[in-house]
Amino acid sequence: MSESARLALYGHPFSSYTWKVQIALHANDLDYDLRVLGPDHPEHLAVVRSAGPLSKFPVLQDGDTLLLEASSIIEYIARHYAPSGSLIPDDQDAAIGMRMLDRVFDNYVMAPMQDVVNEYLRDRDNPDAVRVAEARARLEQAYAWLDDWLRDYDRGEQVTLIECAAAPSLFYAEWVLPIAPEFRRLRAWRAHLLRLPAVSRCVEAARPYRAGFPLGAPDRD
Structure with missing residues (x-):
C-alpha cells in the first residue's frame, strides 16, 4: 500500500x-x-x-x-468504514452477545495459548511444565465449551467480530494444543475459518515467520 x-x-x-x-x-x-x-x-x-x-x-x-x-x-x-451491521449487529442485544464471544476467544483461547508460548519464550529448553499443563487444561475446557456452542452458530461465509477473534486464536491455539477429534465441530470450523479469503491472506503473509514460533511450527495449515 x-x-x-x-x-x-x-x-x-x-x-x-x-x-x-x-x-x-x-x-x-x-x-x-x-x-x-x-x-x-x-x-x-x-x-x-x-x-x-x-x-x-x-x-x-x-x-x-x-x-x-x-x-x-x-x-x-x-x-x-464497514456496512452497517456487518461486523457488529445493529441490534444491541445481539451485539452484546457477539462482544461476549469476542471476550471468550481473547480470554479463554488466546490467553492460555499465549501463556504456553511465553513459557517457551522464557526458556525454550526448560519451560515450566506445571504452568504449561495448567494453560493447556484451560484450553481444553475452552475447546469443549466452543464445540458445544457451535451447535447453534451459523457457520456461514460472514466475517463478524466473532470470526475476527476466533480465527487467529484458534489458528495458534491448535499449534499449542491440537483440537481433539471428539471436538469435530470446532475442528471443522477452524478449517472453515482458515479458508475465508480475509483470513487466508493473513495465514500466507505470516508464513515466512513460522520459524520463530517458540514451540516449533507444525508442518500444516
Whole structure:
C-alpha cells in the first residue's frame, strides 16, 4: 500500500492480534498500510509507544486518531468504514452477545495459548511444565465449551467480530494444543475459518515467520 493510504496499522504479520484487525480490514476491502514493528522501523515503534501505556500493538492510525486494543479498533472500523451491521449487529442485544464471544476467544483461547508460548519464550529448553499443563487444561475446557456452542452458530461465509477473534486464536491455539477429534465441530470450523479469503491472506503473509514460533511450527495449515 502507498504512504497516502488513509489508514495505517502498526503491527506484525505473525501477530495474532494484528491478524484480528487485518481480518476486519480485508473483509471490507479497506485500503491500509501495514507498518511493521521491528528494528528496521524505530519510527513505527515510536507511534505505538505514544498510543498506549505498555507499547502494545496493533495500533490503528486514522488521520490524527490513534487507537489501540484490537476489539476497540474493530468497533471503530465497524462504525466508520464497514456496512452497517456487518461486523457488529445493529441490534444491541445481539451485539452484546457477539462482544461476549469476542471476550471468550481473547480470554479463554488466546490467553492460555499465549501463556504456553511465553513459557517457551522464557526458556525454550526448560519451560515450566506445571504452568504449561495448567494453560493447556484451560484450553481444553475452552475447546469443549466452543464445540458445544457451535451447535447453534451459523457457520456461514460472514466475517463478524466473532470470526475476527476466533480465527487467529484458534489458528495458534491448535499449534499449542491440537483440537481433539471428539471436538469435530470446532475442528471443522477452524478449517472453515482458515479458508475465508480475509483470513487466508493473513495465514500466507505470516508464513515466512513460522520459524520463530517458540514451540516449533507444525508442518500444516
